[in-house]
């Protein structure tokens with residue numbers, strides 16, 4: 001068929017520029033080109049000379065190929081590199097392959113891509129400002145389908161196609177930057193609303209040693225492992241270390257390793273490339289990348305899956321991460337703080353936690369004692385939480401404590417540590433109805449005397465009311481060391497006048513050591 005080159009150029013250019021959606025534009029151009037040469041498949045292939053890889057960015061190169069293919073390494077032979085990089089237009093402006101069997105390098109590439117080798121194709125070199133950016137691929141099934149003249153006809157449109165390809169890439173980059181910005185803003189908003197308390201109550205008392213250790217290590221980049229029961233304030237110490245380090249203006253990214261599904265852990269920590277797995281519709285930065293030039297706080301580190309432990313070890317050793325589905329190493333500059341309420345040493349002994357990872361994390365362990373071992377901190381904590389919670393609940397003036405209230409708090413065992421104390425103060429303030437505040441109601445409700453009905457039914461013959469009362473009074477007397485009246489005495493805790501309590505005790509046959517009674 002006689003073809004007017006100028007008309008071909010004009011019509012093909014109009015089509016490749018006809019839509020912002022490159023898939024639509026490419027399809028229109030394919031339909032036009034197909035009138036002059038077989039064009040079953042048409043695609044734009046990007047070439048990255050640094051990595052010596054190619055990637056399909058629009059259209060399809062065959063029936064079975066993925067639409068947006070992954071990066072594929074080119075065989076690293078001199079001939080192959082010359083084909084893609086040399087600029088001898090005329091010799092390398094296009095490539096016509098009618099029989100892959102005659103081209104071992106290309107055949108190898110096709111085999112690796114899992115593509116049918118029984119095809120013919122033309123690849124037109126695409127350049128922009130003298131640099132090779134990729135190729136226009138046109139292919140059809142069967143051998144010996146193309147002539148040199150057809151390739152030369154296609155070559156006429158290399159410039160408009162290269163410009164269209166460059167526009168697509170820039171447009172996608174803008175979209176990706178936009179998405180990352182939105183993602184970053186979302187994270188910053190989340191951080192703004194996170195509590196980042198830096199004040200350590202008890203820094204001069206029960207937490208003196210812990211605070212000193214945190215201060216010593218804060219300025220260094222060493223990993224710190226923060227140990228302690230749940231709710232003791234591990235996160236408070238992590239905040240303190242970050243805020244006293246040279247990274248304080250960088251991000252502090254918190255990860256609760258126990259709260260992330262195991263299947264998502266790798267992608268959460270290290271990010272993923274688009275298409276890395278079903279649902280990975282966009283590239284996503286992981287928490288390590290977000291923490292770059294800052295600190296990452298890995299809470300509940302004992303919950304990390306074995307795979308994530310291996311990947312974390314690699315970050316600690318090599319200071320690089322690899323996104324899921326990616327092949328590129330990304331350097332990260334991150335300080336690692338971790339915390340757990342578990343005994344990691346036992347977990348190492350049981351084979352549940354990697355010993356090499358434990359050695360790396362345990363460079364500087366800081367153990368926070370439970371609240372029951374530092375009761376001297378309770379008055380300061382109560383005062384702090386009264387102020388804080390009153391503010392949150394919009395109570396103008398936090399109420400004063402009833403005499404004896406503190407004594408009650410000091411007597412409690414605090415299995416839930418500081419968090420339990422914080423919650424108790426909040427509950428008391430919510431229910432506050434004026435006057436001085438007391439916490440006795442909460443402790444009474446928690447008493448084991450008030451078992452639920454099932455437990456009661458199973459616990460054998462029911463005690464009489466007098467027996468229950470007698471046991472409860474004896475417990476309270478034990479708590480107050482036999483003190484009956486006055487602040488913190490048993491009468492106050494039980495909400496009785498002291499003479500009423502004495503009367504009841506006499507009636508129930510409860511005696512008390514006279515030296516202790518008030």
Ligand SMILES: Nc1ncnc2c1ncn2[C@@H]1O[C@H](COP(=O)(O)OP(=O)(O)OP(=O)(O)O)[C@@H](O)[C@H]1O
Nearest residue numbers: 197199200201229230231232233234235236418419
């Ligand atoms: N020394 C402290 N000074 C001020 N607030 C504290 C202190 N210790 C704990 N808190 C408060 O108690 C609550 C629990 O503390 P935090 O979350 O740091 O405990 P954690 O040990 O990290 O808990 P978990 O084991 O559940 O992760 C938080 O609201 C925190 O602000």
